[in-house]
Amino acid sequence: MNMQLLSARDPGWTEWADVIVVGSGIAGLTAALRLKDQVERVAVVTKDVLQAGSTQWAQGGIAAALGEGDTPDQHEVDTLVAGAGACDLEAVRVLVGEGAEAVRELIAWGAEFDKDPAGNLSLTREGGHRRDRIAHADGDATGAEIQRALMEAVRRAPEIMVFEHAMVVDLLTAADGGVAGLTIHVMGEGDADGVGIVRTRAVVLASGGLGQVFSQTTNPAVATADGMAIALRAGATLRDLEFVQFHPTVMYLGEDSRGQQPLISEAVRGEGAFLVDWDGNRLMEGVHELGDLAPRDIVSKAIMKRMLDTGRTNMWLDARHLGGAQETSAAFWERRFPNILASLRSHGVEPSVDLIPVAPACHYASGGVRTDLWGRSDVPGLYATGEVACSGVHGANRLASNSLLEGLVFSRRIAEVLPGELRQLEDPAPGAATGRALVPGSALKTLQETMTTKVGVLRNATGLAEAVETLEQLGRTPATEIDPAAWEATNLLTVSLALAKSALLREETRGSHWREDFAERDDAGFAGHFDVRLRDGETVATFTPGAATDPSQTPIQNPTTLAGA
Template sequence: MEADVVVVGSGVAGLTAALRCAAAGRRTVVVTKARLDDGSTRWAQGGIAAALGEGDTPEQHLTDTLVAGAGLCDENAVRTLVTEGPDAVRRLIATGARFDTTPGGDEIALTREGGHHRRRIAHAGGDATGAEISRALVDAVRAQGLRTIENALVLDLLTDAEGRTAGVTLHVMGEGQHDGVGAVRAPAVVLATGGMGQVFSATTNPAVSTGDGVALALRAGAEVSDLEFVQFHPTVLYLGPDAEGQQPLISEAVRGEGAHLVDADGIRFMTGQHELAELAPRDIVAKAIMRRAHERGTEHMYLDARHFGARMWEERFPTILAACRAHGIDPVTEPIPVAPAAHYASGGVRTDLYGRTTVPGLYACGEVACTGVHGANRLASNSLLEGLAAERSTPAPAVMIRWIVVRASG
């Protein structure tokens, strides 16, 4: 098979990149190792961070991002992300994504999450933001008739005699359209394969998040950066010491709406730890939970949101409510047992602000890539925003079109 661009991955980053490439007239093929909507994007609960609210500014978003990143963010990358973020969200809405609105229906409803000093998180379906974004992008890809190959594992990157990217080899697995091994030849490959959470015993990531993109890039000779910066989400439903694989996430937005972290005695322990208490950056909250658990000789703490009442749980957090009840826990009447779990890779394949790796013709976007925008610790809900970066990123024959944000995440 021949193409101009092969996009590997089908989360927010991959599908946004594919749509942009197709719009620029490039023959584009999307390869994904499960179904189009099976990546990390559809599991995202909280929302997208952007300075959309009255009184909020990109400069304030910048400050919160830099603080969360522990002094290791690339400030130029962050400034680009937060400045172009609001328009990127508006373009996503124009693509067909439907966000929750205020009671009057004329403004996007915004909430707060950890590390944010303002309400700037746009959400959809209460706590199903990723699922709505995935739906909108998958619908757009299908409506435009883009070539897609599902259930296909990319085995390796092809390179020519000069070391330039020349395409990919792949294995279309048993449930795919064309079972067997094949190749797609193309002068440009965009890696949008997501994270690597499944290398840890407990993670919020789906089964497909196994670090494939980083491995592919390394084998092709590309540089990687900051792989040590793996973020652990502080509030993941604790299912016992023997639980493995994907664990249910309890969105930061629950704390943003007023839930409290408490120990077995019902005592809050984040007050006095940080000025934002439960809404401190994720690394601070995760460490505080583990420290308190160690002091108490247990493996988890509790998130108490009983004061929300049944109606708020049902309307604002229906996905989380269903997940908890499926495991025998009713957050309407009891605190939720929580513990940190692997959530996001802030490092990855090293790229510039145009998505270019150190291998000619190879691009990376989303969670698999690393521009330094997250530093040592990603700010809550910056990942979906970053995924929209592919809106203006098109691998072109001679010129790389300027990225609208920083790069394309899942």
């Protein structure tokens, strides 16, 4: 099978590595650190600088059964309930079973989490969790602390080569369809400037998500679905793309605001904040047993329903009372959420006095490159971990703070098997650009507006069909320049089409996929996954049946796991 390659200039340089890790967040750097002593040469490729990915923006924390009385079984149940019947049970058991050990290794690498006066980890609660199991750092800067610790560990490891300001254009495959190398564009950095080829024996994709598909997102500008797109073009399968999680409490900056928006962590609600409408009515009362800490899809839908019913563009988060009798609200905010506080103040909001304007925005892709329990894709030598991957742990809706844990746990597992599966260095097979012509960077605005209005929180058949038609029309507008903007727009278009087609075919409401024309969950017809592949340059989605896994819908083997909830 020929590769489907983007147009690019002829390579001007070559390098090699035993393993190339694409991405520099928790998933990528964990993989690199775990692999550096097992292979001769590891390279990390990152699109910006090492700290520019999504990990540093994680506020709430990392979930694991670390607290007294908590167990992996309880974490499993909460994860399955949030996933709305679309989780892979074995993958969830791997996540929760290996989670605590993985977090302890992270601490050994230098990550410093907040502790209580007795010196134990200070654990909090977020939406969908029935236990306090969220470890956090610097109050609301968990991702930044994890990123700091991992970057320092990488910089102490001379065995790891780092390519910064480097965009992966395509994955190159050998005659047998397995990994042979990557085409990389390094932007203005020394001898490796411009397009080159890094030959390799294995690639670990840890490149993050697809947030820039939508006009408003909590994701950084680098989240342009590159890893998913290059994997698809190389012959990999994408799974569950229709399950895009919209975070319910993103600060509303106005209808014209675009790009990365300020996130108000779920941990704020974990500390007692609650949602209200414009008349001061509590939004989540009577909606779910966990109230304001219900799973994110349920909270986002409640906000959207009230917005649609009232014609309002946002709802409100009331956090004016936090602190209680122990300290003033202002002091509490300074201590517990200093970074969120600074962000709010930069937009003129004082949360100890003012209501916070919020609306749902794109936050996390539960789907991605389909992998097995060891991070393997269906392309030999290609592994995936973190948000770019679909390991099966998130199902239709990610449980809060499971994302950092997933990247940590499955990167460790990849490092267990990859050294024994290294391929020989192979020459890339001849490529073909059939159906993969570039679209101009100027197409991005139309693409994002189409995805936001037609494929956003609330979906229906008419809007989804119109989105597919518009996206296909964009694909027929060729770029006149070969540059990173065109590569990014093309990657976003590739993944947007896959997402929209999957969403159109899933005629039910499940988790973060909300169809107003099919309002109920349908396990008889849609317990399973939509898998996307390229066939003759066309994006094709097919259904793979699977058993529903949701303890809220069916009896569980050990009901006592919910004790103490």
